Amino acid sequence: MLLFTAFSQLAPASRDWFDTIVGVASALNSLVLLALVLVLVPAVWSFTQSLRQLRALLDRVYDDLKPLTNHANRIAANVDEITDSVRTEVTQMVQAVSKANQGINRAIASTERRLQEFGALVDVAQEEVERAFVSTAAAVEGVKAGAKAATSAEDDEADDLHGDDRDGVRAEQKGHPRVRARRKRRD
Secondary structure (H helix, E strand, O other): OOOOOOOOOOOOOOOOHHHHHHHHHHHHHHHHHHHHHHHHHHHHHHHHHHHHHHHHHHHHHHHHHHHHHHHHHHHHHHHHHHHHHHHHHHHHHHHHHHHHHHHHHHHHHHHHHHHHHHHHHHHHHHHHHHHHHHHHHHHHHHHHHHHHHHHHHHHHHHHHHHOOOOOOOOHHHHOOOOOOOOOOOOO
């Protein structure tokens, strides 16, 4: 069995100038797009290769720097511990100095109070010594005056007995008080 197939072909439509411009623009667009693809695909490929190389380089640098960063982290941790230790020590020293300063201030205040008390005691003692000195001086002067008066009274009595006035002036005239001898008590 034979089958006949009928083909029908459409007759070409008439082309005007607009269809021609659209066809040429479409062909140019396809050519430019093909050129862009031909240029951009190798560029993108090259860019991805560069990115892979850069990533590999960064991985190597990271591997090289990893011990350094770990060491730097340990150093930073040590510095932090040292700083905390120093801060604690300084705080303890400040507290010790503050306590010592308070003790010194209390000792100074106590010493000042005791010095004031001692000064008052010295003033009282000085007054007592001055009084004793003045009393002693007065007593000595009194004893001297009494001894002188007693001596001159004996001389006057001796002069009266002998009728002899050595200076020619009597004791009453000299301006001295006449001291009489004490009478003995009869018990």
